[in-house]
Amino acid sequence: MTALLAHLSGRVDAGAKLLVPYVMTGLPDRVSFPAAFAAVAEHADVVELGLAYSDPLMDGPVIAAAGERALREGVGPRHALDLARELPAGVPRVVMTYYNPIHKMGEAEFCRVAADAGVCGLIVPDIPIEESGGLRSSAAEHGLAWIPLVAPTSSRKRVESIAATATGFVYAVSTLGVTGTRRSLSERAFAVVSACREATDLPICVGIGVSDAVQAVQAAEHADGVVVGSAVVAALLETGAQGASAFLAELRSALDRMSV
Amino acid sequence: MTEMAKVPDGFGRFGEFGGKYVPEALMGALDELERGWEAAVADRAFSEELTRLRREVVGRPTPLYEAKRFSELAGCRVLLKREDLAHTGAHKINNTVGQVLLAKRMGKQRIIAETGAGQHGVATATAAAYFGLPCVVYMGAVDVSRQNLNVIRMQMLGAEVHAVESGSATLKDAINEALRDWVTNVEDTHYVIGSVVGPHPYPELVGALQSVIGDEARAECLELTGALPDEVVACVGGGSNAIGLFRSFYRDQDVVLTGVEAAGEGLDKRHGASISRGEPGVLHGARSLLLQDDQGLIAEAHSISAGLDYPGVGPEHAWLATSGRARYVAIDDHQAIRGFKALAQSEGILCALETAHAIAYVLDTDVSGTVLLGLSGRGDKDVATIAEVLSR
Numbered sequence: 328m329t330a331l332l333a334h335l336s337g338r339v340d341a342g343a344k345l346l347v348p349y350v351m352t353g354l355p356d357r358v359s360f361p362a363a364f365a366a367v368a369e370h371a372d373v374v375e376l377g378l379a380y381s382d383p384l385m386d387g388p389v390i391a392a393a394g395e396r397a398l399r400e401g402v403g404p405r406h407a408l409d410l411a412r413e414l415p416a417g418v419p420r421v422v423m424t425y426y427n428p429i430h431k432m433g434e435a436e437f438c439r440v441a442a443d444a445g446v447c448g449l450i451v452p453d454i455p456i457e458e459s460g461g462l463r464s465s466a467a468e469h470g471l472a473w474i475p476l477v478a479p480t481s482s483r484k485r486v487e488s489i490a491a492t493a494t495g496f497v498y499a500v501s502t503l504g505v506t507g508t509r510r511s512l513s514e515r516a517f518a519v520v521s522a523c524r525e526a527t528d529l530p531i532c533v534g535i536g537v538s539d540a541v542q543a544v545q546a547a548e549h550a551d552g553v554v555v556g557s558a559v560v561a562a563l564l565e566t567g568a569q570g571a572s573a574f575l576a577e578l579r580s581a582l583d584r585m586s587v
Numbered sequence: 588m589t590e591m592a593k594v595p596d597g598f599g600r601f602g603e604f605g606g607k608y609v610p611e612a613l614m615g616a617l618d619e620l621e622r623g624w625e626a627a628v629a630d631r632a633f634s635e636e637l638t639r640l641r642r643e644v645v646g647r648p649t650p651l652y653e654a655k656r657f658s659e660l661a662g663c664r665v666l667l668k669r670e671d672l673a674h675t676g677a678h679k680i681n682n683t684v685g686q687v688l689l690a691k692r693m694g695k696q697r698i699i700a701e702t703g704a705g706q707h708g709v710a711t712a713t714a715a716a717y718f719g720l721p722c723v724v725y726m727g728a729v730d731v732s733r734q735n736l737n738v739i740r741m742q743m744l745g746a747e748v749h750a751v752e753s754g755s756a757t758l759k760d761a762i763n764e765a766l767r768d769w770v771t772n773v774e775d776t777h778y779v780i781g782s783v784v785g786p787h788p789y790p791e792l793v794g795a796l797q798s799v800i801g802d803e804a805r806a807e808c809l810e811l812t813g814a815l816p817d818e819v820v821a822c823v824g825g826g827s828n829a830i831g832l833f834r835s836f837y838r839d840q841d842v843v844l845t846g847v848e849a850a851g852e853g854l855d856k857r858h859g860a861s862i863s864r865g866e867p868g869v870l871h872g873a874r875s876l877l878l879q880d881d882q883g884l885i886a887e888a889h890s891i892s893a894g895l896d897y898p899g900v901g902p903e904h905a906w907l908a909t910s911g912r913a914r915y916v917a918i919d920d921h922q923a924i925r926g927f928k929a930l931a932q933s934e935g936i937l938c939a940l941e942t943a944h945a946i947a948y949v950l951d952t953d954v955s956g957t958v959l960l961g962l963s964g965r966g967d968k969d970v971a972t973i974a975e976v977l978s979r
């Protein structure tokens with residue numbers, strides 16, 4: 328069992344709902360990034376460290392713009408791993424990155440560098456299970472948990488095969504589309520979660536489009552937790568570390584109320 | 588070449604290139620497209636309808652044209668396959684009528700496309716209008732301004748044109764935006780990709796639809812000259828007109844296949860030569876050769892021609908290049924303009940700036956024997972760009 332899975336299972340068994348916020352590594356800028364991370368991590372079970380990429384085709388305007396800004400700050404994928412290394416230990420962190428930077432560095436080398444930087448899991452939104460075999464073996468070798476995505480369009484058979492590769496949690500994509508805030512939670516989220524639930528006992532977190540405390544509670548009703556991306560990035564860039572912390576505190580207490 | 592027959596494999600691999608590097612959300616749609624295409628190919632009614640569309644809508648077969656005065660300038664016998672005379676003025680329509688016919692057969696309600704030069708956008712808008720389907724075209728903001736004539740054409744054809752401001756605001760960013768749309772609307776929308784790029788089955792599907800160019804040209808060349816050409820030449824952006832021409836000659840080992848990439852401002856500056864100067868990487872759903880930096884960020888390409896301004900190339904070309912079956916050269920912006928003028932003044936043909944790269948290669952290189960050159964499109968769309976460059 329990966330360290331990440333042990334940690335998450337412990338939390339789930341204790342009745343907690345998981346809160347997994349996303350930050351764009353290197354924002355608001357290189358210097359204030361550690362403080363931003365700390366503000367977000369304070370309320371989190373796991374933090375997703377996003378690596379900026381030139382062609383983020385799964386990202387909507389908020390995260391795409393954040394990525395462009397990080398690249399202008401000079402924080403590309405390699406620099407992001409350097410910044411990750413300097414973060415204090417504590418709340419587990421996983422990397423969310425597009426595949427080409429991994430391909431360029433070499434799958435084994437990427438996993439080695441990430442693990443060395445204190446990262447404990449990997450989310451790669453632009454490769455399906457058929458293309459991820461080599462990367463999954465490298466991840467396993469370096470103790471990185473694999474966190475695969477299940478989509479609303481995944482067939483039952485695919486959900487089974489995908490869930491079988493998970494060694495951290497299963498990322499249930501709530502809706503068809505790219506990252507970004509939504510006015511309401513997609514009705515399809517429940518179907519995706521129940522398909523995942525049939526296929527695995529691992530924790531299931533709902534992501535893409537989860538935008539506020541009400542939606543987080545709805546999403547976590549049938550799942551084990553939520554991933555919150557664009558809303559956190561927007562809060563961080565518009566209201567600073569304190570604003571992001573306040574936003575997540577609200578989500579945290581809403582989720583914590585579910586467990587009593 | 589027996590190994591040629593085996594590619595691509597069931598997962599769209601041309602040797603080490605190709606594949607399906609896409610978000611999970613698209614896997615079902617790609618599978619559906621692959622099965623839809625297989626079923627269509629096996630259905631006589633579909634092939635008959637495609638043949639009719641090629642004749643009546645596209646205007647095929649296109650002529651093979653002996654460029655006598657240009658041949659004198661080039662020092663070899665040049666035969667032009669006139670895709671500029673196809674409806675809408677480029678080879679792109681071969682692909683779009685086939686894909687939209689397929690989409691209709693598969694029950695799709697909406698068509699989307701990306702476009703660089705605007706030729707693929709116009710060809711898609713045309714096919715969508717013919718079949719009565721709504722159409723959205725994504726186009727980089729830079730290309731919207733340098734190919735404005737085509738923007739107006741698309742709008743007149745009823746398509747919605749979205750200018751894409753992100754990244755380099757050119758073809759690669761337009762593809763990103765089209766993929767974002769497709770991820771969101773995958774259940775009722777068909778994405779008509781414009782070249783032999785993207786995840787499997789697109790490179791195979793687009794290549795098959797464009798093969799009509801080479802199949803016709805091979806027969807026309809035999810009829811005209813009694814022999815096969817010594818060399819087949821085509822410009823390479825994503826690579827669809829080149830694959831369309833090359834595939835029919837794979838087995839003819841003596842025929843040299845030459846792809847012409849954009850050297851832009853020069854190979855040591857900004858360019859679009861993903862084969863000559865690229866390295867393996869994953870972009871837009873496939874593993875191929877591409878331009879990237881040392882962190883795996885995709886580089887911005889540059890070419891005076893919007894259709895060659897792309898940092899990647901179709902996986903079949905990457906495979907042809909590494910296996911040695913085809914060779915690739917690069918021609919810069921200035922050479923392309925000289926080629927454009929030379930063809931215009933020797934033959935009375937204004938070719939597309941993309942095509943002008945292939946023309947310039949034949950003009951500037953010591954090529955001998957009979958050359959079959961893919962005249963991929965006409966140049967009306969480019970006259971403003973050329974006027975601007977010449978006035979500098």
Ligand SMILES: Cc1ncc(COP(=O)(O)O)c(C=O)c1O
Binds near residue numbers: 893939
């Ligand atoms: C006339 C013409 N030729 C060539 C190209 C390049 O595309 P491909 O390499 O797919 O043929 C384009 C693309 O827009 C084009 O318009």
